[in-house]
Amino acid sequence: MRAKLRGLIGTRAFYAMVLAVVLPIIVQNAISNFVNLLDNLMVGRIGTEQMSGVAIANQLIFVFNLAVFGAISGAGIFTAQFYGSGNAEGVRETCRYKLLICALLSAIAILLFAACGPRLIGLYLTDETDPVRTRQTLEYALQYLHVMLVGLIPFALTQCYAGTLRETGETAMPMYAGVAAVGVNLLFNYLLIFGHLGFPAMGVRGAAYATVLSRFVELAIIMIYTHRNHERHPFARGLYRTMRIPKALALDITRKGMPLLINEFLWSLGMATLNQIYSLRGLDVVAATNISGTVYNLFSVAFLSMGSAAAIIVGQALGADDVERAKDHGWKLMAFSVAMSVCLGAALLLLSRPIPLLYNTTASVHALASNLLRVSACIMPLSAITNCSYFILRSGGKTGITFLFDSAFVWAVNITLAFCLAHFTGMGILGIYACVNLTELIKCLIGIALIHKGIWINNIVAGE
Numbered sequence: 001m002r003a004k005l006r007g008l009i010g011t012r013a014f015y016a017m018v019l020a021v022v023l024p025i026i027v028q029n030a031i032s033n034f035v036n037l038l039d040n041l042m043v044g045r046i047g048t049e050q051m052s053g054v055a056i057a058n059q060l061i062f063v064f065n066l067a068v069f070g071a072i073s074g075a076g077i078f079t080a081q082f083y084g085s086g087n088a089e090g091v092r093e094t095c096r097y098k099l100l101i102c103a104l105l106s107a108i109a110i111l112l113f114a115a116c117g118p119r120l121i122g123l124y125l126t127d128e129t130d131p132v133r134t135r136q137t138l139e140y141a142l143q144y145l146h147v148m149l150v151g152l153i154p155f156a157l158t159q160c161y162a163g164t165l166r167e168t169g170e171t172a173m174p175m176y177a178g179v180a181a182v183g184v185n186l187l188f189n190y191l192l193i194f195g196h197l198g199f200p201a202m203g204v205r206g207a208a209y210a211t212v213l214s215r216f217v218e219l220a221i222i223m224i225y226t227h228r229n230h231e232r233h234p235f236a237r238g239l240y241r242t243m244r245i246p247k248a249l250a251l252d253i254t255r256k257g258m259p260l261l262i263n264e265f266l267w268s269l270g271m272a273t274l275n276q277i278y279s280l281r282g283l284d285v286v287a288a289t290n291i292s293g294t295v296y297n298l299f300s301v302a303f304l305s306m307g308s309a310a311a312i313i314v315g316q317a318l319g320a321d322d323v324e325r326a327k328d329h330g331w332k333l334m335a336f337s338v339a340m341s342v343c344l345g346a347a348l349l350l351l352s353r354p355i356p357l358l359y360n361t362t363a364s365v366h367a368l369a370s371n372l373l374r375v376s377a378c379i380m381p382l383s384a385i386t387n388c389s390y391f392i393l394r395s396g397g398k399t400g401i402t403f404l405f406d407s408a409f410v411w412a413v414n415i416t417l418a419f420c421l422a423h424f425t426g427m428g429i430l431g432i433y434a435c436v437n438l439t440e441l442i443k444c445l446i447g448i449a450l451i452h453k454g455i456w457i458n459n460i461v462a463g464e
Contacts, residue, residue: 014332022309024175025166029301031182033294038186040294042193043207044359048287049133050204051361053140055290056124059275060117061148063268064109068156070264071105072098072163074257077394078249079167080312084319091235093245095164097253100243101261102156110149117145124279124286133283140204147208154215161222164235167312173225181218185210259403260394266407270415274436277418281429287365288429291356292372299348299377303384306337307391315395326395330451334388338381345380348373368429375434382440389447396456405446413439 044051075094082090113120121141125134162174188210195201202209230237279286310333317326352373356366393402414436421432450456 009332009335014329015336018309018313018333018336021169021171021312022305024171025305025308026302027175027179029178029305030298031179033298033301034182037294037298039189039207039211040290041358042189043204044291044361046193046203046360048283048361048365049136050140051290051359052283052286053137053142054144054204054207055286056121056137057141057145057148059124059272060113060120060145061152063265063272064105064113064152065155066264066268067105067109067261068102068159070261071101071257072159073260073264073394075101075253076163076167076311077256077315078253079164080315080395081319083168084316088234090249091164091168092237092239093249094253095160095235095239096243096245097250098160098163099157100245102160103153106153106156109152113145113149117142121145123276125283126280137283137286144204144208147205147212151208151212151215154212154219158215158219158222161219161226165222165226165233166308167315168233168235169312170233174222177218177221177225180221181214184217185214188213259400263403263407267410270407270410273415274410274418277415277422278429278433280422281432284362284365284368285429287361288356288368288372291359291361291365291369292376295355295369295373296348296376299344300341300380300383302344303337303341303380304387306333306340306384307387309333310337310388311391311395314392318396327454330392334385334392334451337384337388341380341384345377348377348380352377371430372433375430375437379437379440382444385444386440386447389444389451392451393447393456401450401455405443405450409439409443409446413442 040051040054043054075097079091079094082088082094118138121138125138158177162177165171165174189207191197191199192202192206192210193204194206200206226233226236227239275286275289278289310330313333314326314330317323317329353370355373356369359366359369390402390406393405417439418432418436421427421435427435
């Protein structure tokens with residue numbers, strides 16, 4: 001047993017390599033989530049209805065964001081392995097694939113949200129006890145959503161470039177671009193939400209304009225850098241000379257990547273559905289879950305970023321046909337991720353009461369948000385295991401298994417349980433939330449078993 005535990009601890013060189021990959025990702029995600037928290041606080045200072053409206057609109061945008069992530073993840077598996085095998089042309093072709101699929105997804109999302117926005121937002125407004133408050137929340141959500149549609153395209157393109165850079169070992173520049181973007185976002189939130197320095201006070205519209213502007217800034221920085229550094233990033237040379245991709249490769253990426261696209265879409269839709277089920281317990285629940293979710297996202301960036309690092313590190317080892325290194329690194333990365341989540345979960349537990357008090361909302365929302373955060377803090381180590389398991393399985397191209405492990409589990413277990421508890425019992429929101437989150441233990445055991453079995457070990461670019 002001691003020998004097995006020692007096998008989960010890496011050398012100084014190992015952790016130096018991991019930190020070189022993961023720290024820029026953590027910094028970028030941490031800053032982004034910290035600014036999201038500040039955005040949330042700023043909108044929350046206006047009123048509960050404004051905060052709830054923005055939260056509901058962001059639920060819809062979250063589905064699009066995760067669909068983009070899933071769409072580029074399939075090609076990203078090939079990118080990491082092509083890079084590991086030294087195939088620059090393969091990297092270029094996978095980047096083209098990402099650009100095409102993201103353009104298609106952006107067009108579909110804009111049309112869908114523009115046409116069906118009120119109906120989709122209305123799914124979260126089930127509290128009939130206060131129709132005035134419900135109508136106001138709907139109006140604020142639509143104000144925010146209509147402006148945010150402009151930012152979908154730059155967001156998708158940024159993910160194409162940033163993902164390719166990370167998969168080829170360049171994690172610093174996406175971080176710098178992200179830092180610049182959140183700085184712009186924070187500044188213009190301050191100016192446009194409240195109307196400082198002569199700018200108009202635009203409320204939730206101001207928050208949306210600031211976010212859209214920051215996304216264009218981030219895209220500009222990352223594109224200019226990439227195309228000015230052809231020697232370091234040869235995939236950028238001639239990237240737009242043609243958008244044709246070898247048919248065999250396109251079919252291979254689609255076959256491997258479609259389960260990931262469907263998985264991320266269904267998973268994000270599942271999270272949105274869970275929040276819709278939670279909202280059956282009233283508008284206070286919408287506000288509390290928004291607060292707790294925003295705060296939790298900030299504290300979870302370390303172990304979530306470790307998943308991205310695992311996909312890169314393990315994927316490159318598989319592409320180089322170094323199976324033993326891939327297995328060894330996979331287990332050590334998981335252990336490291338769990339250790340970080342224990343520390344951050346403890347910190348979240350300690351801060352679960354004071355942080356919600358920063359919001360200008362009711363005492364009942366404060367109390368509920370604090371209790372939801374305590375549940376999330378206790379579950380965090382289990383979430384670290386399942387997150388790392390997902391990315392290790394994905395690194396070998398086993399996308400069918402990741403589909404079953406991730407989104408299928410959410411719909412079959414989490415949503416079914418939440419639906420039954422919400423509709424057929426009198427259980428309060430805290431009990432429902434805790435029961436749903438405890439199912440993470442089942443998923444955790446499945447993930448460990450799949451990683452131990454080694455079915456994920458696969459070099460998918462050996463014949464390219």
